[in-house]
Amino acid sequence: xxxxxxxxxxxxxxxxxxxxxxxxxxxxxxxxxxxxxxxxxxxxxxxxxxxxxxxxxxxxxxxxxxxxxxxxxxxxxxxxxxxxxxxxxxxxxxxxxxxxxxxxxxxxxxxxxxxxxxxxxxxxxxxxxxxxxxxxxxxxxxxxxxxxxxxxxxxxxxxxxxxxxxxxxxxxxxxxxxxxxxxxxxxxxxxxxxxxxxxxxxxxxxxxxxxxxxxxxxxxxxxxxxxxxxxxxxxxxxxxxxxxxxxxxxxxxxxxxxxxxxxxxxxxxxxxxxxxxxxxxxxxxxxxxxxxxxxxxxxxxxxxxxxxxxxxxxxxxxxxxxxxxxxxxxxxxxxxxxxxxxxxxxxxxxxxxxxxxxxxxxxxxxxxxxxxxxxxxx
Ligand code: SF4
Numbered sequence: 001x002x003x004x005x006x007x008x009x010x011x012x013x014x015x016x017x018x019x020x021x022x023x024x025x026x027x028x029x030x031x032x033x034x035x036x037x038x039x040x041x042x043x044x045x046x047x048x049x050x051x052x053x054x055x056x057x058x059x060x061x062x063x064x065x066x067x068x069x070x071x072x073x074x075x076x077x078x079x080x081x082x083x084x085x086x087x088x089x090x091x092x093x094x095x096x097x098x099x100x101x102x103x104x105x106x107x108x109x110x111x112x113x114x115x116x117x118x119x120x121x122x123x124x125x126x127x128x129x130x131x132x133x134x135x136x137x138x139x140x141x142x143x144x145x146x147x148x149x150x151x152x153x154x155x156x157x158x159x160x161x162x163x164x165x166x167x168x169x170x171x172x173x174x175x176x177x178x179x180x181x182x183x184x185x186x187x188x189x190x191x192x193x194x195x196x197x198x199x200x201x202x203x204x205x206x207x208x209x210x211x212x213x214x215x216x217x218x219x220x221x222x223x224x225x226x227x228x229x230x231x232x233x234x235x236x237x238x239x240x241x242x243x244x245x246x247x248x249x250x251x252x253x254x255x256x257x258x259x260x261x262x263x264x265x266x267x268x269x270x271x272x273x274x275x276x277x278x279x280x281x282x283x284x285x286x287x288x289x290x291x292x293x294x295x296x297x298x299x300x301x302x303x304x305x306x307x308x309x310x311x312x313x314x315x316x317x318x319x320x321x322x323x324x325x326x327x328x329x330x331x332x333x334x335x336x337x338x339x340x341x342x343x344x345x346x347x348x349x350x351x352x353x354x355x356x357x358x359x360x361x362x363x364x365x366x367x368x369x370x371x372x373x374x375x376x377x378x
Contacts, residue, residue: 001269003236007207010179012132013077013097015052017181017240018207023233024240025259026053026209028081030249030289033063033070039291040070042252047076049253050260052240055100057081057291059326064091071095079134081290083326084108089122093129100134103164104141115143116171123177132179134209135168137161139186140331158191162198169203181240183209187216187285187320189228196228200237207239208232214244214320214331216286217302221245222258223278229262230271244288246302246321255288282313285320285335292324297360298341299323305339308368315375319367337370339363350374 002023009019017024027049029042033056046054054076058064071078079098082089084105093099099122106118126133139161146164150156165182172180182203184195189212196208212228215221225243232238243255243262265271286302302321309319320335322328328340328347338349345357348366358366 001266002233002263005236005239006204007239008178008205010132010181010207012053012079015077015097017132017209019239021239023238023263024052025050025256025263026055026079026240026242027051027252027255027259028055028057028242028244028288028290030252030293031291032293033057033066033291034060036066036069038249039066040073042249043070043074043076043078045250045253046256047074049256051076051256053077053079053098055079055081055242056096057083058088058092059083059085059292061088061091063291064088064095067092067095081136083292086118086122089125093125093131096131098132098134099126100136102136102138102141103168104138104143104146107143107145119168119171120175123172123175126179127177132181133172133177134181134183135165135172136183136209137165137168137185138213139191140213140327158195158198161186161195162202165199166202169206181207181209183211185211185213187212187214187224189215189224190279192228193231196232196237197235200235208237210238210241211244214285214287214322216284217246217306218254220284221286223272223275225258226262226272227274227278230266233263233266234271246286246288246299248299249289249296280314280316282309282315283318284309285318287322287324287327287331289323292326293341294324294343295341295360298346301339301341301346301360301363304364305367308364309371312371312375315371316378317371317374319371336374337367339367 007018027046031038078096080092080096081100146160150160212225215224243258318335319337320332322340332338346363348355
């Protein structure tokens with residue numbers, strides 16, 4: 001039930017992705033990279049769960065040193081996630097097998113340097129160290145020039161994401177670099193389906209990494225992911241995937257297991273029907289955590305928010321819970337109620353407006369007040 005895929009095959013060390021290769025399942029460490037023991041434990045846990053590739057974020061020189069120690073202790077295939085600090089590529093490339101960069105984060109540093117020049121630097125670094133590249137476009141961090149370009153387009157959001165991915169492929173093509181994959185992620189599976197389908201039509205040769213970002217907690221996070229993967233994989237779209245779930249760090253192997261289960265079910269023609277009204281009513285989005293997480297308590301907080309809103313599932317309200325100050329502020333802008341979690345305080349938002357910062361012991365009450373206020377005003 002998974003049709004033959006038309007993409008070219010790329011290599012992440014000895015792992016083939018694309019073409020007739022099996023669909024690779026990957027995951028990411030959820031702990032702070034500099035917390036060496038915890039991150040080594042995550043790598044072991046994900047490897048034991050069967051991850052083909054394990055991603056680790058590196059934002060600082062201290063993260064690079066931690067990555068060096070992690071590399072020394074494992075043979076697992078590693079991918080590095082470069083966020084805004086793309087210039088760390090020189091240091092991390094010798095330690096990993098793949099580099100992920102986000103086109104929407106390249107404008108933050110060295111503003112006078114062109115995006116094309118920054119991409120050329122990344123390609124040069126990847127080539128030198130025999131790394132693959134992932135062009136990882138994320139709906140929560142679209143490059144500003146693409147947002148501006150499609151501001152008047154009715155489908156501007158989806159068009160900006162797809163155009164950004166297609167243009168970056170062209171940059172890599174023009175540099176003669178072919179060992180790359182693309183990912184286009186959104187927290188809404190319907191947008192994931194639409195944008196990946198459009199991208200696959202534009203670039204049928206480029207392998208795709210599938211994912212629903214910030215899918216949230218099980219079971220809803222798994223249902224959202226299934227909806228997207230079933231639609232795409234059954235059309236022959238998707239060569240590797242990652243399931244993003246908000247679960248305690250010790251349970252991260254569930255991401256790999258879920259990815260493998262979904263592939264297995266699709267191969268055997270087992271599709272799940274979307275629960276009636278799944279896209280109506282309360283929607284809780286939450287991030288899977290990564291090296292930037294500031295307090296693991298945000299996972300309990302996400303679960304508590306789910307618990308205290310169970311009596312109002314029919315309310316058409318979106319709540320977003322994010323684990324850090326890097327992506328949290330931007331990725332909560334579209335939610336009715338947004339929370340981005342720092343080390344000691346949780347920042348509460350109503351749309352783009354900040355309402356205040358509250359301790360972990362006082363935030364639940366504030367969320368419920370805001371929730372009730374929004375319900376009453378509808
Ligand atoms: S919101 Fe922050 S902590 Fe959560 S996955 Fe994104 S970057 Fe990592």
